[in-house]
Amino acid sequence: MIAIAEPRTKLDAQRIPLTPNYPPFKKWKRSAIGEKLQDRPMCLYLHIPFCTQRCSFCYYKTVDLKERPELDPYVDALCKEIKLVADRFDLGNRPIHAIYFGGGTPSLLQEHHFEKLVGTLRENFKQFDNRQQFALEAEPLTISKSKLETLAQLGVTRLSMGIQSFVEDIIQLSGRGHNQKQAYRAIEMAQKAGQGKWTINIDLLSGLAGETDETWKKSVECAIGTGVESITVYQMEAFANTDFYKQGVREEKINLPDAEQEKGFMQYAMGELTRQNYIPWSFFTYTKNNSDRSEYIYNIWQGMEFYGLGVSAFGSMDNFLLQNTSDLDKYGEIVNAGELPLVRGYKFTCQDLMVRDVLLGMKLLRFDLNKFKSQYGFKLESLCAQPLGQLEAEGFIAIGNDEVTLTDKGILHGDFVGYTVSEYLRKLHS
Ligand SMILES: C[S@@+](CC[C@H](N)C(=O)[O-])C[C@H]1O[C@@H](n2cnc3c(N)ncnc32)[C@H](O)[C@@H]1O
Ligand code: SF4
Incomplete structure (x- = not known):
């Protein structure tokens, strides 16, 4: 529980840091500029x-x-x-x-x-x-x-x-x-x-x-x-x-x-x-x-952006899922009229992105815990300590300092590990 105490004196009020932005300037790094200017693959x-x-x-x-x-x-x-x-x-x-x-x-x-x-x-x-x-x-x-x-x-x-x-x-x-x-x-x-x-x-x-x-x-x-x-x-x-x-x-x-x-x-x-x-x-x-x-x-499966071209194709760009029409005739008509043949999409929430990364990332048999932490600011091993602990105890995964690895039993059960952890994450606070 956080104790909430109303600032009573001027000195109390001055202890509240100036908040023109977040995080504060002292956390900003030069290396982030290069990262931003680089065209993402x-x-x-x-x-x-x-x-x-x-x-x-x-x-x-x-x-x-x-x-x-x-x-x-x-x-x-x-x-x-x-x-x-x-x-x-x-x-x-x-x-x-x-x-x-x-x-x-x-x-x-x-x-x-x-x-x-x-x-x-x-x-x-x-x-x-x-x-x-x-x-x-x-x-x-x-x-x-x-x-x-x-x-x-x-x-x-x-x-x-x-x-x-x-x-x-x-x-x-x-x-x-x-x-x-x-x-x-x-x-x-x-x-x-x-x-x-x-x-x-x-x-x-x-x-x-x-x-x-x-x-x-x-x-x-x-x-x-x-x-x-x-x-x-x-x-x-x-x-x-x-x-x-x-x-x-x-x-x-x-x-x-x-x-x-x-x-x-x-x-x-x-x-x-x-x-x-x-x-x-x-x-x-x-x-x-x-x-x-x-x-x-x-x-x-690790979240790289991709664009789907052609009838019914879908892609994931800039935190949006986008899909083209599945109707072959309409596809031709729309494109020949100079329009994009997109018919539906979905805007990811931050939670969706975490769930997606866990669900799809576990298909690759090794899940990078540090990458997840640097991307979302949370430790997956803390957020999902309960299902991860249980899956490890039952022999589906091994949890190391840097990654979660699927065992042979985990591989044999396909999406089970990814589904179990991502469902837990999806239901957290929702
Ligand atoms: C789009 S097809 C690949 C190329 C080509 N059309 C062919 O069949 O030779 C991709 C693969 O999906 C798999 N596939 C098709 N139907 C499936 C089903 N009901 N369950 C699981 N995999 C399936 C097949 O192994 C197939 O090779
Ligand atoms: S119908 Fe046969 S040939 Fe066509 S995509 Fe399916 S598996 Fe491949």
Whole structure:
């Protein structure tokens, strides 16, 4: 309890410091000027919503290229949006830390589309060529030798390929267009075309329909056998948008692995990957070296600003979340009329930012306590002493002087640690 005593004498009143600002001048530092004048780095995300297939498990809202073969007008609109955004938000000179082409399936674009998009990015973001990483998502059937060579020339440095499974029956059940042989061929082609230029990541999806311990082991072994620098293991989320799964799960026609089996799959993958010297930098992704990680994901989960370009894309700029329209027709109409296609946003409160940083930061398996303190002025270990203490006692985390580290048990439980601590923080005084 603070004792409140009304100032009674002139001397009492003089003890109250002058408060023209806060904190007082004596705390100000010269180094802060440099920090303020430096252009903050940011990331760019470009969304390509089209796919050549509709995979039965997929939870993304995608556009079927066969129904809407409108790549040219979409790329034209995207180029217009790039210019509009760079001008409106004065981003032309901002250092670009990483660029990410995500989807859908960005690799289905043709070479001239990539050339046009990269040319427009270069024209509008003056520091584009100084970026640290340029990543692109690819699907095995949509790449070719010449397309890969063009991508390498344009400066792609990370290729992330959706493989999901190396077992023929599982691939067929999942509605993917490729087979096992084509998956191998695509990986090999990408390895040859990008030697010394890019890092390859492949996505595996655990818990697909029909998956057993044997099929999962085979997929993990095959993935490691390819020698790629990075392997991402997602757990299949069955709340998929697709009728196939919704109906199949409801009517018990689809045999999906249960939670215990799922845990077993993840445990197996974690064990095998670490045995083969892959290091985890997030729950999902294991890389041979730290430099093979996705700079885009690594940084946006630590709060770096990013702008989302394209239909339904979202970004986080200047303590605001911003999202574009998800309607493909409207997106084109708005951009062609010279307007930004933004439809909704959210202004973070200070508490939101703390909650976000904990929730997303814990995905990176190491949480920097000093950074949190210097950013918000509070010690996370004091604010959240109760949940952190309990999580440590139960073996999910280790708390050091400078960081909180997830243990193997913590990694296995995915977002559990981040969710537990951030929920506690969210409910504090609210
Ligand atoms: C946008 S896709 C990647 C590129 C490309 N479209 C492809 O599938 O080859 C990104 C990844 O999301 C993952 N994904 C899709 N549906 C999922 C679901 N229901 N649960 C978890 N991960 C999913 C897949 O592993 C997929 O490779
Ligand atoms: S998994 Fe990839 S290819 Fe399949 S529907 Fe989803 S985004 Fe498209």
